[in-house]
Amino acid sequence: MTADTAAKARTRRRTGRVRTPLLYTVASAALLLMAAPFLWMALSAFKTKQDLTASQPVWIPSQWTLDNFTALLDQLDMPRYFLNSLIVAVLVTVSNLLFCSMLGYALAKLDFTGRSKVFALVLAALMVPGNLMILPLYVLMNGLGLIDTYAGLVLPFAAGAFGVFLMRQFMLSVPDELLEAARLDGAGEWYIFWRIVIPLVGPALATLTIFTFLGSWNNFIWPLIATNDPDKYTLPVALATFANDPNRTVGGGNGMLMAGSLLVVLPVLAVFAVLQRHFTQGIATAGLK
């Protein structure tokens, strides 16, 4: 594999000697363009009012300040929103891991009457747009008294079709003989699922964890609908509410918004930077398998 990579690199070097500097210039310019909004956000969060409202763009703050952050934490209960987002994301992730792998196991490894129909249902569900359901879902949650509760935020996302599909695909590759041997030894299905199959599909669980957690962290439309009480706002809802608040003071308010955006985005980017290998693999697998 390494020899192959080296050979490829050699070919590339041979064929691309002339155009390589050009390619790097183009790629770097594109990268800068992609990163510009992030840089602007990160730097603006530390700018003074004067720098923020200057007629010429000020990239590097002439004077670094934490005023935007202190003002933001003063006006908005950021730790609370952070905690809400975290609680919801953790609950959504845990329940997806459990329920999706259970059904994934049944679909991949258990022969039961109606299995193909259940799988067809899962595939069909992949194609249904999320916004189709929110109106009656609101009525239902309201009827159950779950508006402004964690349960109301979690339950609609507690088990997704994407997770089932992903887990099934991975579990298909677990050899039947292994399960059969355990069955002959008298192991029950739950034991086999929990002690044999789950440890073998670690990469799939990692992929599902990342996607579910970030999906929940970034989710906007349902938390926007399912919360009225600011105490139950998730980070994106709090940020959007603040951004669209006409009473927000203009100059300092902008700096606060940048600081808030940075606080919302930073954990996501950190997680992504650490786990990026799993991300790209997950995308490729989910897309092509």
Add this chain to the structure above:
Amino acid sequence: MSLTTGPAAPQAAVGKSPDGGREAGRTRRDRRSLGKHNLTGWLFSTPFLVLFGVFMLFPIVATLLMSFTDFGARDVTRPLEAEFVGLDNYTQLFQDDKFLKALFNTGYFVVVGVPATIVLGLLAAILLNNGIDRARTLFRVGFYAPVVTTIVAVAVVWRFVLDPSDGLIASLASEVGLSAPDFLGSETWAMPSLIAMAVWRNLGTVMVLCIAGLQAIPSEVREAARLDGAGAWQELRGITVPLLRPTLLYATVITTIGYLNVFEEPFVMTQGGPSDSTLTVSLDMYREGFNFFHMGYASAMAYVLFVVIMGITVLQLRLLKDNTR
């Protein structure tokens, strides 16, 4: 009826032909070894199916039923008392200029946004896969980072990048003596601005898919083409695009579905304005449903969008699949 058939022999002995007996015996044995797990299978499926039934299947059916009623604010607490109005909501929708504008805007978003996202995502993939050896991770992370970031936060930032008085683009333009338009305040520019942001945000997904696809193309194919004197453009048209077709099809379908549902960008950046020029179907549905509590009407909108999405997805799958033959 030899004894060597083993476990199949008893079945064969019940008067079937030797071959048929063996066949039947084998199938039965295989089934026993695979195991028929009716009860366990359903037990493992139940938690998902219950959640799925209550929070997905039921709402999908309920949306359809609601779309035939005048479901309003008073019905939220007494859903069964909503009045049946037949197809009124649907006929009204297609005479509603605001909805038609939202439908047009959503189409505009898709028609401009999808090709731009696919083309730029593909170009990024080719660039990073074939030309870049050093700092590969940095480039990939950089291009993919917008995909994973919270869209609300990113939209807030773009609002300032595009601001006409002290925004980044306006300031840069004034420095070189040009004047930038009031992007989000102009009926002409607001939608292209939102599309630009969506393309910036989503091209990373297409890029990652395409890189995975490109790496599945054997390098010999590429080298053979180069030895035959194919230029970059010929290589792209003759090799890369045809061999990436399944990937590009998948990327096109998911991007189209995503853009047909577009909500956050106009909600945070323009709130549908100016003069409804960035009002999308999802935003219109949200407003009718949750600001004005015309939930029956909004449900009809949701179903029109659903039918459009299903139709376009099926059409894309057909058209693009046929081309590969």
